[in-house]
Amino acid sequence: MRQSTFLALLLVSLWTSLIAFALYSFDAHLHYRELTWAISIGLVLIITHMVNMTIYFKVRGNKPYSWNKYKKQFDSLKEFSERKI
Amino acid sequence: MKKLFVNMRYLIVPAMSVITILGLLSGGNYVWTGVILFGLCAVIDTATKNIHLRADFDENGNSYGIKFFQYGVMYLMLVVFIALQLALAWKIYQYVNVTPFNVVNAYGLTIQNGITTTNLIGAVISAGLWAGIGIIYGHELSHNKKEGFFISRLIMSLSGASHFTYAHVYQHHLDLAHEDDPATAPRGRNVYMHTWLSHAGQGKFSFELEKSRLKRQGKSFLSLDNRWILGYLYSLPSIILFVWAGGLFVGLLALLTLWLIANFELEALNYMGHYGLIREKGKPVEYRHSWDNDSVFTDWFFIAIGRQADHHVRGETYFWELDDVKGPNYGIGYFSLFLITLIPPLFRSYMKKHLDNWDSKYATEEERKIAKQYGY
Numbered sequence: 001m002r003q004s005t006f007l008a009l010l011l012v013s014l015w016t017s018l019i020a021f022a023l024y025s026f027d028a029h030l031h032y033r034e035l036t037w038a039i040s041i042g043l044v045l046i047i048t049h050m051v052n053m054t055i056y057f058k059v060r061g062n063k064p065y066s067w068n069k070y071k072k073q074f075d076s077l078k079e080f081s082e083r084k085i
Numbered sequence: 086m087k088k089l090f091v092n093m094r095y096l097i098v099p100a101m102s103v104i105t106i107l108g109l110l111s112g113g114n115y116v117w118t119g120v121i122l123f124g125l126c127a128v129i130d131t132a133t134k135n136i137h138l139r140a141d142f143d144e145n146g147n148s149y150g151i152k153f154f155q156y157g158v159m160y161l162m163l164v165v166f167i168a169l170q171l172a173l174a175w176k177i178y179q180y181v182n183v184t185p186f187n188v189v190n191a192y193g194l195t196i197q198n199g200i201t202t203t204n205l206i207g208a209v210i211s212a213g214l215w216a217g218i219g220i221i222y223g224h225e226l227s228h229n230k231k232e233g234f235f236i237s238r239l240i241m242s243l244s245g246a247s248h249f250t251y252a253h254v255y256q257h258h259l260d261l262a263h264e265d266d267p268a269t270a271p272r273g274r275n276v277y278m279h280t281w282l283s284h285a286g287q288g289k290f291s292f293e294l295e296k297s298r299l300k301r302q303g304k305s306f307l308s309l310d311n312r313w314i315l316g317y318l319y320s321l322p323s324i325i326l327f328v329w330a331g332g333l334f335v336g337l338l339a340l341l342t343l344w345l346i347a348n349f350e351l352e353a354l355n356y357m358g359h360y361g362l363i364r365e366k367g368k369p370v371e372y373r374h375s376w377d378n379d380s381v382f383t384d385w386f387f388i389a390i391g392r393q394a395d396h397h398v399r400g401e402t403y404f405w406e407l408d409d410v411k412g413p414n415y416g417i418g419y420f421s422l423f424l425i426t427l428i429p430p431l432f433r434s435y436m437k438k439h440l441d442n443w444d445s446k447y448a449t450e451e452e453r454k455i456a457k458q459y460g461y
Contacts, residue, residue, distance in 0.1 A: 023333065032332045041333070042325035046317050049245075057289045064289075065282040067264045067271040067459055 008059040012052045019048045091141050091149035091405065094385045098218055099158060101126075102165050105215045109172035109208055112197035116176065116204050119211025129382050130420035136381040140389075140408040150405030160236055162222045166215075166243050170323055170343075173212040177331035177339050180205050209339045213346030216244055220351045221390050225404055227253050239319055244347035247316030251294060252287035257355075258400050262364035262374040268352075271459065272361040272440065275429035280352040291316070357422050358393045361440050362413075363452045370397050372412035373447035376439075379409055383418035391419055413443050 023029070023044065031037040056064075101122050108118025141149050178184075179200050186199035200208070219240050226237035227250040237250045253268075260266035267286020270279045295313040296306055304310055309318075327340040357376065364374045378391030389396075389404040394412025396402070415422055426432045444453060 038329040065267040065286040
């Protein structure tokens with residue numbers, strides 16, 4: 001795993017855990033059937049998701065889907081499939 | 086009669102989606118209906134893989150498709166997919182409330198109240214599989230410049246993927262088969278990794294698109310004019326519904342699973358459509374830059390989304406007018422191929438002959454050079 005991917009996952013996990021802890025501290029898990037609570041929780045969750053995506057975009061850089069990193073993998077696969085048994 | 090047949094044959098998904106909803110509402114083991122139907126489709130698709138039909142036109146070259154009818158169906162599918170989520174939320178509500186098991190009759194339907202954990206899992210998978218199929222309508226409508234585009238955004242937002250509508254039209258169609266397109270999978274990448282990279286890549290495109298657009302207009306990124314933010318806000322009703330019905334554990338877990346399945350199906354379609362294909366930057370998109378899947382069941386079920394070669398060259402063409410243009414073709418349907426993609430070593434082995442064929446018969450000299458750069 002790339003270092004930047006690991007860092008992104010770590011930051012995303014920390015941010016999500018922080019929000020989960022905050023929701024728990026406010027007893028959100030006991031009030032979700034009240035409409036205003038449900039709407040507020042929904043808003044908090046979608047904002048959390050947007051922040052998570054932004055963290056990933058910022059940390060992981062411009063092209064996390066770059067083809068180059070598959071070159072090595074493909075080479076070893078080709079080598080493997082062409083190996084004579 | 087022919088006109089009726091041509092228009093009715095694309096109603097497989099609407100009919101099966103409604104049956105899935107009825108299964109969820111009926112409760113008991115019927116909640117697995119969506120999973121069983123999906124399996125049945127895979128069997129039919131595999132059994133009919135050798136039947137390939139052309140698009141139908143009358144003697145004057147006019148299509149039999151009725152635009153008003155087909156668009157009406159696609160718009161109605163938004164309502165169907167909302168109903169699917171409501172039906173699932175109702176079962177989650179019963180599960181969390183530990184509703185006693187009993188049978189009641191309502192509107193001619195025998196309904197089993199109460200749900201076991203196993204059946205709740207079945208209900209979530211059923212709903213996820215058919216919510217994911219909603220992509221085909223989100224995709225088709227994304228190519229509409231009027232209200233259809235907005236409906237596409239709403240359909241995709243039910244799966245938390247509203248960014249798709251912009252990224253598909255303004256990135257995927259322009260950067261197809263090039264490294265700049267996250268939806269095109271390079272050789273060697275498996276479908277699971279592709280699902281995340283393509284999802285995040287398209288999300289990033291939508292993010293950057295709005296960032297530069299709002300900057301040009303002198304507006305703040307954090308505003309309701311931001312269509313990346315708006316897209317996520319369209320998903321808010323789904324989140325509120327599932328949180329209200331099932332709370333922060335069961336409700337949220339069910340919604341995340343539903344979104345995961347739906348997005349996996351979306352990205353699997355992208356994966357199968359362009360895996361390993363290469364285009365030189367700046368050169369026109371041609372038939373050879375997409376894999377066709379046009380066996381009869383795939384064609385009717387997926388409203389001709391498998392006619393990728395024609396679709397990518399004539400992006401504004403209605404799905405019922407897309408035809409076989411003799412592009413590279415897997416020769417099997419999407420369901421059969423989807424099952425193969427689930428096992429990456431099997432998929433790579435299956436694709437070897439197709440990619441060798443593409444490299445030798447379809448690729449240009451420049452495309453072969455690019456292939457070599459990546460070690461293909």
